[in-house]
Amino acid sequence: MASSSTSSTEKRFKYDVFLSFRGEDTHNNFVGHLYEALERNSIETYKDDKKIEQGKSIKDQLIKSIENSRFYIIVFSKTYASSCWCQDELVKIMECKKTTEQNIYPVFFDVEPTEVRKQSGAVKEAFAEHEKKEASGKWREAMKEASNLAGWELKVTANGDESELIQIIVDVIFKKLYSTNTSAGGKLVGMDIRISDVLSSLEISTKDVRMIGIKGIGCGGKTTLATAIYDQISTMFEGKSFVENVREVSKPSLSGLKKLQNKILKNVLNKQDITFSSVHDGKNMLKATLRRRKVLVVLDDVDCIEQLEALVGELNWFKLGSRIIITTRDEQLLLAHGVNFLHDVNLLSPREAICLFSRYAFKIEIPIEGYEKLSKQVFCYASSLPSTIKVKEDAIIVLESHGFRARIGLRVLEQKSLITYDEDGFLRMHEHLKEMGRNIFCRLNPDEPNKRCQLWIEEEIEDILTNDSEQEMETEALEAILMDEFAEIHPSESGLPTANRCFQITLSPQLTRQRSFKR
Template sequence: MECQKTKDQTAYPVFYDVEPTEVRNQSGAVGEAFAKHVKGSWIFSFIKRLTRKRMSENEEEDDVGRWRIALKEAASLAGMELKNTFNGHEAMFIQKVVKDICLKLHSINLIDDENLVGMKTRVMKVVSYLESGFDDVQMIGIKGMGGGGKTTLARAIFDHMSIRFEGKSFVENVREVSKGSSSGLKKLQKQVLQDVLNDQSIDVTSVFDGKKKMKKVLCSRKVLVVLDDVDDIHQLEALAGSSKWFKSGSKIIITTRDEQVLVISQRVNLIHDVDLLSHEEAICLFSSYAFGREIPDEGYEELSENVLDYAAGLPLTIKVLGSHLCGRSKMKDEAIRILESCGYHAEIGLRVLEQKSLITISNDGRLGLHDHIEEMGRNIVRRLHPDEPNRHNRLWIKEEIEYILDNDLVRFKFTCKGTEATRSIKLLNTHLSADIIMRGLRNMNELRFLYVDTPFGGVDEVDQYLPDTLQSLHWPGYPLECLPQTFQTNELADLAMVQSNIFQLSEGGERKVLNKLRFLDLKYSKLRTFNLGMTIDLEMLDLKKCNDFLELHMPVALLKLKFLNLSGSMLPQGLDRLECLEELYLMDCISLRDIPNSICNMKCLKYLHLPYCILVTRLPEELGRLVCLKELNIEGAGISHLPQGIFELKGLCIVWSRGRLESYGFTSLTEISRYTASGYV
């Protein structure tokens, strides 16, 4: 009751086997309890005496008096009484309490996000319409241009209303996920079913199967479903085929840029135009992101007005310009690898793009790119020959790539014209077999970047082919045991074949020329041996969990190798030739017993990870000489001794299992932090 008065909280009394009048007047069962309490107050006094000065009788009476007043006030509040609710049915009573509390929390907390400027009015406008026909199945469309706030509005409505439904599902990016593929629609149907039933084991074998299951499930429960960014009538037919699919009271919200999709479907009860921000709302939103308050900083008023004129009331544009917040995501390190392998100065280029607010780089190294900018880039690629993908220098649409690789001219005559223009291919979730892919690549004599995912089938010896011009090759699940014999790797700088069948780069005793190779990622592959003398320019080597790996040859010093991951693999000889190494990952190396002295001599080493090396029981004192060491991870390892010199390294972060503190001679993290120069464990 004190919190309700002083902290703006709400007390909600629940009267369980007691009447409000008994609480208010301290009569009946409550009166009896109070009598026992006062009678046994010597126990109360004894407990108090243990923690503070002895209480006087007046103080004890005052304490009891405060309880009486608090209970009287509580009994006067609106609450719920078991006796008069559902005839005392406890389970139904509990459900009612939970529902009431959730609704109260929603009404307090939702639509009050300070960054959702003007959202409350917009949400309540749509909600009032939905509530007017609450017992009917209603489908409404929210339309508007990209970046106008359709998704944000739909999400706010979903959050505001979802507590009232028996099932709910917010389906994002319908357009992108279902693009040109029935597997995408199956994935979305499965998501709706799993969300509504809260059962992740549900599967969908086909779009037709998904429709049958949705009809069967959705008609038996009142649901709230949001289909975000719909652009094709087939998507609605697969996900919300008819109002008869749904139980009475269900609500379906569809956001789209294309009003015709809603009109043609003839399913929608209402088409709602998303309202762009007013000038006052735009100023408030922009200032909150750019200056951290509701109005521009002094001296920035005119600039802010110019920005808002450009943004034209589009909330997303205002956010991007105000905070550089973007919507596409990719790891910065991976992007740099690919770009630098293809001859671009990626570090400088990304820095310039970030300064111009065209991309963002988060603290965890993710690149952000707004979808409008991505769309603009794709239009630039396609604008000269929009209907001739074989003349585009970059290919990313699965159906177009499959047509180019699998058409009859390529398969049988190898005389298809125009594919010489192709510089980059990214092929995901293809049904093409590896031999068809390799046949189709024979005409791409200028290909620089190739990414292939989930190919099937083997490859005949005659079909094994990769363009010699490749600079960056990513092929997870690569089916062959080595690179094609005809593939001249003179230009290759980036090779990634994760979870592949490759066990050696070259067939037999032949040695590939890999003088330009800088990045090699073969983790989870079947690689058995590798000679680093073939790759003297190598900067990154990832051999994590290569279970068949036996030997890593290091005949020469590798002065450029910065990153080495041998987690779960064998630790090779010759580590003393890696004096410039900065990151070493040896997680779960079960054969590792002692830390080699060569590691203690890596003066540039910044990150040393030894988690779950259970046979390693102590670290050498010489590790204290690694003045560049920033992070030491020994979580789950068998280490029972830490060298004293480790604690003298400035800025070092030590990661370990809390349960091993005693074995190190410490009793708490607070105690050990006093010993580290950084104070950070």
């Protein structure tokens, strides 16, 4: 994974990490294991004994490699200061830090920071032979500057446990690498903060097992969010599986669940010839497999508890450090399965939505001059998918007046992600739900809109109000006229509609008409 940048003006690096170390002290143990861990996590690392090309100047190669690395890990050991190569590397690294955005991470392997800073103890002994050399002054200054940077001390950070320190270093570099050069897709807007919220709950560096739920309306960004997180962290696990369209694939009864179980096993084991005879056997095989590997599993679009029980069971199925992410529209499903954290996918704000539209339409962050109003109209029409009604308590009053148990019903719809409440007091309904209801109304009287209980098609409303002067409009079933951006309906007095209430319907300047609707 060579480093890349989201901006064409930023420097592109050949290597993610440059390792500076004294081979005699650390080559065959700590640094060797650290290098393998970095490479295993797709962090492109320069280590001279691995990357030096034959027939070329070693010094020139080292200088170019330092310049073309985003991060530096300097492993200070007892004899580091005795190497002129190491000292020259360190001076070049400190120079790069002053002129570019590269970061330096010192690791104090078997020496203390104060020994490096003051060149005392073991460091003093190692440096003794260079005291009279011309470069000794800049070497001393470079060691002093590097030792003042935040890094890791083996005996303090990890209580002397080298494997633990290596894991800490890899985690930090991985997160830093993605935070500096990775965004959640070039044209996605508002995703970074949503990714950050979920990552804060996942806490990759902790050793427990965590199951995270992502809830939201259909087409509201759950899959996009889960995919972005998966892409960022999947290489930090020993096994991984992204299971798409769980709801759809599992429909053919048990055969669908077996197919999904098989997919997870194949992905985690990286093995194709896996067979079992039943969902029950699949569960047992998953438990036996997942307990031996630190895994990342994403289940996308889950809609029933049987899917969760068959695919990710309980937390004790998994090895410590594993993470499970579940996306669904059903909040109760996540609560029933006992997820550790629940995240709602918030729809784009007006500013974010217009920014997203502008990126696709104009290739810039804001609408170009002259298109501001049109862009806002597009946003109002799409409105990040849902239609909105400024209600809350008003909606409950209206629904209960028609015999519905509104408070309970609205809560169930909210748990199913069919409606949401925003901070401004809007009840937001999914666009697909609104379209389904309108289709039902249309089918009842497909060719006679004047007999419908709701009117919302602009042409039909205008035709009825302008061409129906000779015969009375059939309004026994009429409950509402909806005229977004076309007309407004003003009750003649406040409160709920009652029988024979008179409504003033204000249309365009060319067409104004008043009619009494009998209810």
